[in-house]
Amino acid sequence: MYQYDNHDLSIQQERVNQYREQTQRWINGELEEAEFLPLRLQNGLYVQRLAPMLRIAIPYGLLSSTQMRRLARISRDYDKGYGHFTTRQNLQLNWPAVEDSPDILQELLDVEMHANQTSGNCIRNTTTDEFAGVDPNEVADPRPYCEIIRQWSTFHPEFAYLPRKFKIAVNASPTTDRAAVQVHDIGIELNHDENGAFGFRIYVGGGLGRTPVVGPMIREFLPEEDLLTYLEAVLRVYNRYGRRDNKFKARIKILVKALSPEVFAAKVEDEWQHIRDTATKLTQAEIERVKGYFTEPDYQTLENNPPALVSAREDKAFARWLDRNVKPHKKPGYAAVTLTVKETGMPPGDVTDRQMDRIADLADEFSFGELRVTHQQNAVLADVRQDQLYDLWQAAKPLGFATANLGLLTDVICCPGGDYCALANAKSIPVAESIQRRFDDLDYLHDLGDIDLNISGCMNACGHHHVGHIGILGVDKKGQEFYQISLGGSSQRDAVIGKILGPSFARDQVDDIIGKILDVYLSKRTEEEQFVDTYRRIGIEPFKEQVYAA
Amino acid sequence: MQPNVVTLDGVVQDSWTLLDMPGEGDTLSLPDSQVIVPLKWFLEHRHEVLNADPEGRRIGVWFDSDDEPERLGNDCQILPLIAVNFPKFTDGRGYSIARLLRERFGFTGELRAIGDVLLDQLHYMKRCGFSSFALRADKDINKAPAALSAFSDAHQAAVDQTAPLFRRRA
Numbered sequence: 075m076y077q078y079d080n081h082d083l084s085i086q087q088e089r090v091n092q093y094r095e096q097t098q099r100w101i102n103g104e105l106e107e108a109e110f111l112p113l114r115l116q117n118g119l120y121v122q123r124l125a126p127m128l129r130i131a132i133p134y135g136l137l138s139s140t141q142m143r144r145l146a147r148i149s150r151d152y153d154k155g156y157g158h159f160t161t162r163q164n165l166q167l168n169w170p171a172v173e174d175s176p177d178i179l180q181e182l183l184d185v186e187m188h189a190n191q192t193s194g195n196c197i198r199n200t201t202t203d204e205f206a207g208v209d210p211n212e213v214a215d216p217r218p219y220c221e222i223i224r225q226w227s228t229f230h231p232e233f234a235y236l237p238r239k240f241k242i243a244v245n246a247s248p249t250t251d252r253a254a255v256q257v258h259d260i261g262i263e264l265n266h267d268e269n270g271a272f273g274f275r276i277y278v279g280g281g282l283g284r285t286p287v288v289g290p291m292i293r294e295f296l297p298e299e300d301l302l303t304y305l306e307a308v309l310r311v312y313n314r315y316g317r318r319d320n321k322f323k324a325r326i327k328i329l330v331k332a333l334s335p336e337v338f339a340a341k342v343e344d345e346w347q348h349i350r351d352t353a354t355k356l357t358q359a360e361i362e363r364v365k366g367y368f369t370e371p372d373y374q375t376l377e378n379n380p381p382a383l384v385s386a387r388e389d390k391a392f393a394r395w396l397d398r399n400v401k402p403h404k405k406p407g408y409a410a411v412t413l414t415v416k417e418t419g420m421p422p423g424d425v426t427d428r429q430m431d432r433i434a435d436l437a438d439e440f441s442f443g444e445l446r447v448t449h450q451q452n453a454v455l456a457d458v459r460q461d462q463l464y465d466l467w468q469a470a471k472p473l474g475f476a477t478a479n480l481g482l483l484t485d486v487i488c489c490p491g492g493d494y495c496a497l498a499n500a501k502s503i504p505v506a507e508s509i510q511r512r513f514d515d516l517d518y519l520h521d522l523g524d525i526d527l528n529i530s531g532c533m534n535a536c537g538h539h540h541v542g543h544i545g546i547l548g549v550d551k552k553g554q555e556f557y558q559i560s561l562g563g564s565s566q567r568d569a570v571i572g573k574i575l576g577p578s579f580a581r582d583q584v585d586d587i588i589g590k591i592l593d594v595y596l597s598k599r600t601e602e603e604q605f606v607d608t609y610r611r612i613g614i615e616p617f618k619e620q621v622y623a624a
Numbered sequence: 625m626q627p628n629v630v631t632l633d634g635v636v637q638d639s640w641t642l643l644d645m646p647g648e649g650d651t652l653s654l655p656d657s658q659v660i661v662p663l664k665w666f667l668e669h670r671h672e673v674l675n676a677d678p679e680g681r682r683i684g685v686w687f688d689s690d691d692e693p694e695r696l697g698n699d700c701q702i703l704p705l706i707a708v709n710f711p712k713f714t715d716g717r718g719y720s721i722a723r724l725l726r727e728r729f730g731f732t733g734e735l736r737a738i739g740d741v742l743l744d745q746l747h748y749m750k751r752c753g754f755s756s757f758a759l760r761a762d763k764d765i766n767k768a769p770a771a772l773s774a775f776s777d778a779h780q781a782a783v784d785q786t787a788p789l790f791r792r793r794a
Contacts, residue, residue: 079793081777081789081793084776084777085775085777085778085779088774088775088776089775091774092774092775096744104764105744109713109742109744112714113744195714195716225779225789225790226779226780226788228779229748229775229778229779229780230779230780231719231747231748231749231751231752231778231780231782232716232719232720232723232748232752232782233716233719234716234719234745234748235713235714235715235716235719235745236716237716302788310720313716313717313719313720314692314717314720318715318717348728352727352781353781353786353787353788353791354780354781354788356790357790357791360790360791363790363793
């Protein structure tokens with residue numbers, strides 16, 4: 075993984091020093107609340123309903139075991155002993171003190187981590203596929219490009235006061251999209267042009283929130299060296315022309331829609347022609363330098379399906395976990411394992427300091443000391459020997475990380491909701507928990523197959539409800555919590571925003587309604603169909619009829 | 625007495641006066657001292673300005689955050705000073721305006737940040753090409769030099785450092 079050199083270290087240290095001094099001025103009353111606000115936001119500190127929240131960046135989801143242990147220690151020393159993995163590959167602490175935040179940032183810097191630009195109207199943490207670098211199908215490893223974007227966007231002087239927040243995601247898989255790039259402000263897909271040259275396909279103006287949009291493609295092919303100059307052109311057009319008069323119309327998707335994708339693309343192209351040959355143009359030397367940090371670990375020469383794995387498969391529970399939570403790897407004899415952090419009774423994505431330490435131990439023991447966090451709020455060990463999968467499963471099971479529910483109904487994506495978040499209209503975690511309790515029969519869940527259930531506590535959509543196969547949105551009706559249900563969303567390559575089923579429901583009705591929706595699927599599906607396939611074939615009407623039948 | 629402004633070399637006494645757009649029916653008459661006129665007025669009275677100040681020494685122009693540098697284009701090169709207004713410090717359009725004036729239209733005169741100019745944005749302003757800063761009156765101007773040099777290096781190319789770090793890493 076990337077390692078800081080003296081330049082990176084000195085820039086980051088100066089940032090911590092700067093923030094420490096700013097915090098001191100705020101404590102002394104020299105800095106008004108409104109003036110301190112964007113400064114602390116761009117250092118990760120957001121004030122929540124109950125306490126400040128610190129959002130720590132996990133660049134493109136990659137962590138070493140040392141870094142994970144440091145996060146555990148910070149949660150223990152500065153918080154209540156737990157953290158929350160978000161849908162954007164960050165880790166949130168829910169109870170730090172503002173006064174402690176400079177010390178926390180220093181502790182992060184000691185292990186080459188930061189909370190830069192994880193909040194505020196700036197370029198946020200770039201996210202990517204949790205199987206980057208090990209996916210047998212990927213076009214190329216996306217992580218070097220994510221790191222190049224991270225460095226370019228870090229303390230970018232022109233783009234620290236954008237109209238609104240700005241999120242970039244990168245996908246390298248030609249067949250799927252685990253990074254949900256088409257619902258990001260900029261989505262980048264690694265690809266080749268018709269002559270075999272390597273580069274990127276660019277989408278701009280996707281997003282969730284109160285105006286969900288699947289981002290249009292504005293450039294079919296961008297040569298590799300032009301990545302940063304083109305991003306700079308997109309950001310400059312947005313910084314100059316994005317709306318600043320209305321917070322709810324300030325995202326780039328509104329600008330792209332208002333201008334039309336074609337006109338927006340032309341404006342970017344025009345800006346880009348001015349700057350494409352400036353010094354910001356990437357060099358092959360820099361690309362190679364950064365790639366040099368993402369070389370393969372010390373893989374052994376192994377065979378697929380070793381005898382140890384074949385015999386262990388006789389354990390039915392293990393076989394089920396293999397089928398759900400273990401993915402193929404580009405190297406023979408290895409596999410990528412998802413540790414689900416979705417145990418019923420724990421809010422989705424919440425991890426205790428002890429669990430963090432244990433995940434770090436598992437990474438050391440089974441996966442070269444590295445791990446990833448996913449936008450589905452799980453953790454991945456990407457380089458596990460197939461002949462050690464059974465040992466890993468046995469070690470992970472008592473810790474609650476080996477529930478074989480990856481991609482199933484109970485692998486819920488969920489925001490912190492009204493229990494923690496000042497913006498939320500309704501609670502989300504109890505809804506998730508209630509559904510997990512109601513549908514806890516693994517045989518039933520496996521029979522249901524792949525279902526993305528996404529829950530957001532308000533229309534800001536941090537739980538990505540629009541792109542869930544089943545989406546649940548908390549709404550406020552005269553001070554009461556209600557829940558609106560949508561069906562058929564997807565964040566994959568066929569990205570689509572789900573359709574609203576109809577009038578919303580009280581919280582105690584939600585489980586029954588989900589049950590009715592599943593009944594329709596089970597009665598209408600053909601042998602081969604997953605939930606979303608059946609929905610696409612029969613449409614929303616049969617679900618409506620069943621749910622709203624008198 | 626004129627207030628002070630911050631430059632890259634320290635705090636100096638200001639010699640410029642900022643003029644607003646004249647109201648309906650009023651006219652703006654140019655005094656003999658150094659003045660900064662609104663871009664809109666300049667565009668309408670270009671000849672008058674060039675006659676009054678043929679050597680480009682005492683009449684500058686100010687941009688509001690929604691003014692476009694393209695309106696002036698390379699003509700900016702004849703001006704001794706351009707000021708860019710930050711109506712609110714969170715309005716980031718001025719950063720792009722500054723870079724365009726410097727990098728695209730070749731402005732080499734004094735580029736001044738005016739309006740809601742606080743301490744904690746000075747470093748980014750400097751990077752985008754500003755060379756002087758009319759700090760908001762309630763801010764401690766003596767803290768400006770330290771704020772301007774909060775960072776000794778940066779990743780990106782900008783006006784103050786035209787090579788990105790990746791072209792300079794040893």
